[in-house]
Amino acid sequence: MGFVVTTLVFAAIGILASLCARICCNKGPSANLFHLTLVITATVCCWLMWAIVYLAQMNPLIVPILSEGE
Amino acid sequence: MEVLKNLPEMDLMRSEKMTSVQLIIPVESAHRAVSYLGELGLLQFRDLNDDKSPFQRTFVNQVKRCAEMSRKLRFFKDQINKAGLLSSALPTMQPDIDLEALETQLAEHEHELIEMNANSEKLQQTYNEFLEFKMVLQKAGVFLVSGNKSYETTEGIELDDNVYPSDYPESASLLEQATHSGPSNPSGLRFICGIIPKSKILLFERMLFRATRGNLLFNQAPADDLIMDAVSSEMVEKTVFVVFFSGEQARTKILKICEAFGANCYPVPEDFTKQTQITQEVLSRLSELETTLDVGIRHRNAALHTIGFHLTIWMTMVKREKAVFDTLNMLNFDVTKKCLVGEGWCPIFAKPQIQEALQRATFDSNSQVGIIFHVMDAVESPPTYFRTNAFTNAYQEIVDAYGVAKYQEANPAVYTVITFPFLFAVMFGDWGHGICLLIGALILIAREGKLSSQKLGSFMEMLFGGRYVLLLMSLFSIYCGLIYNEFFSVPYHIFGASAYKCRDKSCSDAYTVGLIKYRDAYPFGVDPSWRGSRSELPFLNSLKMKMSILFGVAQMNLGIMISYLNSIFFNNSLDIRYQFVPQMIFLNSLFGYLSLLIIIKWCTGSQADLYHVMIYMFLSPFDDLGENELFWGQRPLQILLLLSALVAVPWMLFPKPFILRKQHTERFQGRAYGILRSTEMDTDSEPGSARQHVEEFNFSEVFVHQMIHSIEFVLGSVSNTASYLRLWALSLAHSELSTVFYEKVLLLAWGYENILIRLVGLAVFAFATAFILLMMETLSAFLHALRLHWVEFQNKFYGGDGYKFKPFSFAAIADDED
Numbered sequence: 038m039g040f041v042v043t044t045l046v047f048a049a050i051g052i053l054a055s056l057c058a059r060i061c062c063n064k065g066p067s068a069n070l071f072h073l074t075l076v077i078t079a080t081v082c083c084w085l086m087w088a089i090v091y092l093a094q095m096n097p098l099i100v101p102i103l104s105e106g107e
Numbered sequence: 108m109e110v111l112k113n114l115p116e117m118d119l120m121r122s123e124k125m126t127s128v129q130l131i132i133p134v135e136s137a138h139r140a141v142s143y144l145g146e147l148g149l150l151q152f153r154d155l156n157d158d159k160s161p162f163q164r165t166f167v168n169q170v171k172r173c174a175e176m177s178r179k180l181r182f183f184k185d186q187i188n189k190a191g192l193l194s195s196a197l198p199t200m201q202p203d204i205d206l207e208a209l210e211t212q213l214a215e216h217e218h219e220l221i222e223m224n225a226n227s228e229k230l231q232q233t234y235n236e237f238l239e240f241k242m243v244l245q246k247a248g249v250f251l252v253s254g255n256k257s258y259e260t261t262e263g264i265e266l267d268d269n270v271y272p273s274d275y276p277e278s279a280s281l282l283e284q285a286t287h288s289g290p291s292n293p294s295g296l297r298f299i300c301g302i303i304p305k306s307k308i309l310l311f312e313r314m315l316f317r318a319t320r321g322n323l324l325f326n327q328a329p330a331d332d333l334i335m336d337a338v339s340s341e342m343v344e345k346t347v348f349v350v351f352f353s354g355e356q357a358r359t360k361i362l363k364i365c366e367a368f369g370a371n372c373y374p375v376p377e378d379f380t381k382q383t384q385i386t387q388e389v390l391s392r393l394s395e396l397e398t399t400l401d402v403g404i405r406h407r408n409a410a411l412h413t414i415g416f417h418l419t420i421w422m423t424m425v426k427r428e429k430a431v432f433d434t435l436n437m438l439n440f441d442v443t444k445k446c447l448v449g450e451g452w453c454p455i456f457a458k459p460q461i462q463e464a465l466q467r468a469t470f471d472s473n474s475q476v477g478i479i480f481h482v483m484d485a486v487e488s489p490p491t492y493f494r495t496n497a498f499t500n501a502y503q504e505i506v507d508a509y510g511v512a513k514y515q516e517a518n519p520a521v522y523t524v525i526t527f528p529f530l531f532a533v534m535f536g537d538w539g540h541g542i543c544l545l546i547g548a549l550i551l552i553a554r555e556g557k558l559s560s561q562k563l564g565s566f567m568e569m570l571f572g573g574r575y576v577l578l579l580m581s582l583f584s585i586y587c588g589l590i591y592n593e594f595f596s597v598p599y600h601i602f603g604a605s606a607y608k609c610r611d612k613s614c615s616d617a618y619t620v621g622l623i624k625y626r627d628a629y630p631f632g633v634d635p636s637w638r639g640s641r642s643e644l645p646f647l648n649s650l651k652m653k654m655s656i657l658f659g660v661a662q663m664n665l666g667i668m669i670s671y672l673n674s675i676f677f678n679n680s681l682d683i684r685y686q687f688v689p690q691m692i693f694l695n696s697l698f699g700y701l702s703l704l705i706i707i708k709w710c711t712g713s714q715a716d717l718y719h720v721m722i723y724m725f726l727s728p729f730d731d732l733g734e735n736e737l738f739w740g741q742r743p744l745q746i747l748l749l750l751s752a753l754v755a756v757p758w759m760l761f762p763k764p765f766i767l768r769k770q771h772t773e774r775f776q777g778r779a780y781g782i783l784r785s786t787e788m789d790t791d792s793e794p795g796s797a798r799q800h801v802e803e804f805n806f807s808e809v810f811v812h813q814m815i816h817s818i819e820f821v822l823g824s825v826s827n828t829a830s831y832l833r834l835w836a837l838s839l840a841h842s843e844l845s846t847v848f849y850e851k852v853l854l855l856a857w858g859y860e861n862i863l864i865r866l867v868g869l870a871v872f873a874f875a876t877a878f879i880l881l882m883m884e885t886l887s888a889f890l891h892a893l894r895l896h897w898v899e900f901q902n903k904f905y906g907g908d909g910y911k912f913k914p915f916s917f918a919a920i921a922d923d924e925d
Contacts, residue, residue, distance in 0.1 A: 043630070071118040071521065078525040083586060086533070087631065089657055090590055093650045094606070094628040096712025101607055101640035102621035 040091060044084065051080030119499060121515045121676070123454040123492045125912070127485035130449040130465075132438070133476045137447050140468035140478055141431045141915075147464050148916025149457040151490060153450045154437040164436040172210060173429035179213045180422050186220060187411050187418070206428055209421065216414055223410070227403045234396045235335050236371070237389055239302045239345070243373045244386045246328040246347035247300040251377055298351045298377075299361055302330065303370035305344040311368050315350060318360045324351035423921065430920050450483065452490055452912065489514045492912035499524065501573045509897045510907025515676070517669050519901055526662065526900075527892055528579035533658065534837035534888040535580075537845055538588025539595040543881055544581035548574055580889075590632040591838070595876070596845035598635035605629065607636040647842075651835040653705045659831030659899070660694070660702045663824075666903030667691055673904060681766060689759035690820060690903075696748035696755070698828050707737050724749060760817040764810040771804040819902075827899040833891050841884050848875045 058072045128150075132140050144150050156164055164170075303311055312325050326349045333342035348370070350361055365372050376382055438449040453461060458480075465478040491512050495503045499520065505527070506512070506520045535541070551558070551574040558571050570577070592598040606629050607622035622636060629635075633650075637643045667690050674682040704717055715735040723730065724745045732742055852875065856868020901907070913919075 039627070066115040067118040070115055071120070074117065074521060075525055078522060079529075082525060082529045085658070085661065086529075086587065086590055086654075089654045090632055090650065091628055091630075092706065092709040093653065094634060095709060097624065097646065098712065098714065099642050099646055100621040100623060101634075101636045101646075102619070102642045103617045104639060104641045105618065 040088070040095075043091070044088070047080060047084040047087070051076060051084075054080065117521065119493055119495070119503075120518055120521050122489075122512060122518075122909075123456065123494060125452050125489035125492060125514070126455050126458070127483050127489065128451055128453055128458075128461075129479075129481055129483040130438075130447075130451070131441070131479040132447045132449065132465075133474050133478070134445060134447060136468050136472040136474040136478060137435060137438075138431060139472045140465055141434050142427070143464040143468045144461065145427065145431060145434070145915055145917045147457075147460060148914050148918055150451050150453045150461055151912055151914045152434055152437050153452070155439045155448075155450060156437060165440065166432045166435050169432045170429060170436070173425055173432060176210060176213055176425045177422070177429065179217045180418065180425060182217065183220070183411070183414050183418060184422075186224075187415050190408055190411055192408060192411055192415060206424075209424065213421070216410070219410060220407070223403065223407045227400065227407065230396060230400050230403060231335075234393065234400060237393050237396065238332075238334060239371055240373045241386070241389050241393060242330045242332070242334070242345070243300050243302050243347050244375055244382060244389065246330065247349045247375045248379075248382050248386075249328070250326045250349045251298070251300075251375065251382075296351055296353050297358065298349055299358070299365070299372050300347070300349050300375040301365055301370045301372035302334075302345050302347050303365075303368060305329065305346045307368050307370075308346045308348065311348075311364070311370065314364050314368070315361060318364060319352055319357045322352065322354075322357065323361075325349075326351075426920055427917050430915070430917065434915050452485075453914075454492055454912075488909070490912035491515075491909040493518065493520075498575045501576045502527070504572070505576075505893065505896075507911065509901065510905070511909045511911045513906040513909040516906050516909075517673050517676075517904065519669070519896070519905055522665065522669075523896055525579075527896055528576065528583045530658070530834065530892040530895055531580045531888050532583035532587040533654075533834050534891060535584045535841060535884065536587030536591040536838055537593045537595065537841065537880075538585045539593070540845075540876070540880055540884075541581050541584030541586075541588050543877075544577060544584060544885070548577040548581050552578065580885075591842070592633045592635055592638070593842060593845065596638075596842065596849045598633070598638040600635050602629065602631040605634050605636040607634060648835070648839070651838055652832060653709075655831045655834040656698070656828060657702050657705065658834060659828050660698045662831075662895075662900050663694060663827060663903060664691075664699070666900050667694065670904035681763060685763040685766070686759055689755040692751050693755040693759070693821065694824050696752045698824065700745075700748050704737060711737065713737050756817065756821055759820065760814060764806065764813050767809055768804060768806050823902065827902075830899055831895065833895070837884075837888055837891055841880070841888070844880060844884070845876075848872055848880070 055073055055076045058076055059069060062072060063069065130140075161167065161170075308327060312327075315323055315325060327346050328348075330345045330347055334345050335342055352358065352361060362372070376385060435447070438447040440446070441448050462480055465480055469477050491514055493503055493512075502520045502524050503518075506518065506523060512518050532541070551571055555574070563571060588594065589601070592601075604626075606624050606626045608625055609617050610620070610623050621640075621642065633647070637646060667687065670690075671683065671687045674680070674687060701717070701721060704715075704720060707713070708715060708717065715737050720732075720735045720737070723732075723735070728742075728746050728749055736742075849872070852868055853872040856864050856871070859865065
């Protein structure tokens with residue numbers, strides 16, 4: 038799967054998670070905004086981590102050189 | 108900007124709105140009102156009698172009485188513990204016991220207990236003496252019989268009935284009546300029997316020998332049982348001795364020496380029949396005393412038992428009363444002496460509840476006058492109050508440990524809930540270890556109810572308090588472990604086949620030139636082919652260092668954005684224009700540009716050296732880039748960014764102090780004439796008046812402050828960005844440790860065929876993983892993630908110089924005591 042597709046998957050998971058949070062714990066507008074912030078922060082952090090590792094491997098400058106005894 | 112202002116308030120983002128209130132309470136309902144407020148726990152009283160010593164306050168007598176009662180309760184608790192009884196509290200809540208009645212009850216109980224203790228002590232002492240007497244009779248009798256016979260034969264003198272009075276001072280022995288110093292033969296051979304601790308016997312003997320110049324016969328025999336020594340109140344070994352001597356002077360000397368050495372002398376009749384008679388009497392007295400002692404102890408235990416039922420309730424009551432009186436001491440009497448005036452802080456949402464509690468107090472105390480509760484202005488800034496639940500409480504405490512937020516400034520805890528476990532996971536990333544942490548966290552959460560009521564050790568308490576933090580840390584660790592592709596340092600092909608393969612079928616140059624990439628990048632995480640290869644470390648190091656920089660720049664930008672939110676909230680456009688904007692420009696034109704270069708290099712696969720790009724951007728910006736060119740237009744862009752960064756520094760340094768000075772003179776220019784006209788009015792100063800006194804504007808101080816702030820930001824932007832490299836360092840350390848334990852312990856041990864070596868290897872691997880990786884590395888990563896938050900993230904926006912809201916609450920007192 039390409040970069041864009043997986044990014045869209047992350048976005049979809051984030052939206053799904055915020056909907057779940059809204060359904061499960063609906064405790065007023067201020068609490069809802071707080072839960073939304075938490076979900077968005079978590080989604081962004083996880084996506085950033087994945088994206089960095091993916092981008093780094095897209096056009097690598099070095100390749101694995103097996104060591105003796107592999 | 109309008110959108111941001113119209114967003115609804117977010118929970119936990121800013122402190123609850125607080126208001127300063129004043130209470131005017133008539134005296135008859137004061138105690139009840141304060142008790143009800145204590146139960147509610149939402150009002151923080153201000154101490155209006157700060158300058159008075161504890162003895163000058165109004166309710167000092169009541170406080171003293173409460174202290175006395177709690178002393179008595181502590182005494183009861185001690186006694187119960189010493190008696191070894193388990194205190195079982197009655198679960199039923201009793202109706203409010205009057206404090207006076209409780210006081211008299213406690214005094215009675217204490218008196219009773221003290222009496223019982225004194226009696227049983229006396230009895231115990233008498234019992235010990237009789238026990239010693241019995242032993243002396245047993246052993247000394249042997250000597251005397253033999254001695255008697257020998258002296259009769261050798262000396263031929265009939266020895267008198269020599270029963271000697273015992274000289275020890277604490278004697279209450281009834282047998283003393285039977286003994287009186289009869290007219291003893293002054294030149295006859297006499298003896299003294301006694302008992303002395305075994306440790307002193309040698310010295311004793313030598314002393315006696317010297318004192319009587321050798322004219323004595325000393326016999327000793329160890330006692331059979333251990334006896335309670337009255338002086339040291341522990342069981343010691345004692346020795347029975349008999350001293351034969353002649354002469355009155357010798358006798359006085361010996362008795363004095365006995366007294367000095369703490370030896371107890373007992374009268375032992377020489378005659379054998381009399382000995383048996385006295386032994387019988389002593390034995391019967393001993394059994395009597397035993398029964399009496401037993402009865403006494405049982406009686407005392409019964410009394411303690413009844414006390415023990417009510418002890419916890421009484422202790423809570425007394426603590427509450429003391430707290431109520433301490434709070435009453437903070438209030439002032441008003442002029443008419445019929446009302447108490449108090450001031451405090453309370454959250455605005457709590458006002459109806461407080462008013463309801465006060466009304467209840469008025470009603471319950473049958474007072475004619477209601478309690479007045481109204482809002483008042485205050486000079487000082489309000490306390491900070493966040494309403495947290497069990498989940499957010501741990502994070503709020505983590506933030507508060509660095510500094511409590513100023514009133515209504517943005518609370519970093521909102522983002523810390525997610526970013527702190529995430530940064531921990533970046534440093535800890537191994538989904539095997541993450542699963543272990545998850546199991547631990549789930550156990551703690553599952554036994555939440557049981558553990559929260561128990562009293563835990565300090566380490567366990569911290570661990571239990573942070574169970575939700577641990578849960579999130581473990582979940583993110585599992586995620587990061589899947590990305591780093593490490594399960595106890597072993598990679599797996601969970602997300603498909605590797606993107607690398609040998610160049611040809613024979614894989615001949617896999618060890619020299621390496622594999623080639625024949626497909627798209629591995630879809631999720633690090634490709635499993637990297638593990639164990641020779642070029643693993645160069646690749647992973649490059650990846651993780653760049654990742655750390657990217658996370659660092661992202662989090663620092665978030666910090667600056669939060670400072671922007673603060674400026675909007677406090678309507679501080681000066682800060683926005685002369686602090687937020689130049690800070691953003693400076694940070695992003697240098698390190699944001701670096702992040703951009705990293706991403707471009709990854710996307711294009713260019714061979715440019717980013718170190719050189721950044722260095723030459725500063726050293727020779729106008730030179731041709733050559734092979735370091737990553738995109739078209741890079742050189743002009745770099746020149747532009749360099750110029751913006753250079754402009755941003757004086758932008759954040761100079762304008763703000765000058766504008767502040769101009770504002771200050773404008774504000775007080777009009778006021779200056781007003782002050783000249785109304786000097787008489789300046790003398791009235793109500794307490795807590797909101798009138799702002801004219802402040803001195805010290806320009807040099809403001810300028811230096813701004814300069815320090817700017818320099819800190821500029822230099823800090825470099826050092827903070829580099830500080831984020833600890834994400835790389837710790838994750839490398841974790842990965843290497845994990846690899847070492849796996850390869851050099853487990854694989855090594857598994858290589859042997861012997862089952863014992865395999866088991867030993869497995870055990871060593873398990874211990875090393877548990878203690879070094881799971882405990883030490885967890886603590887280490889926790890600490891470094893904490894530092895990144897406290898310093899690198901929070902110094903972009905956090906003031907942290909507020910004070911916490913500490914309401915008067917009975918629940919808090921109960922927690923304090925524990």
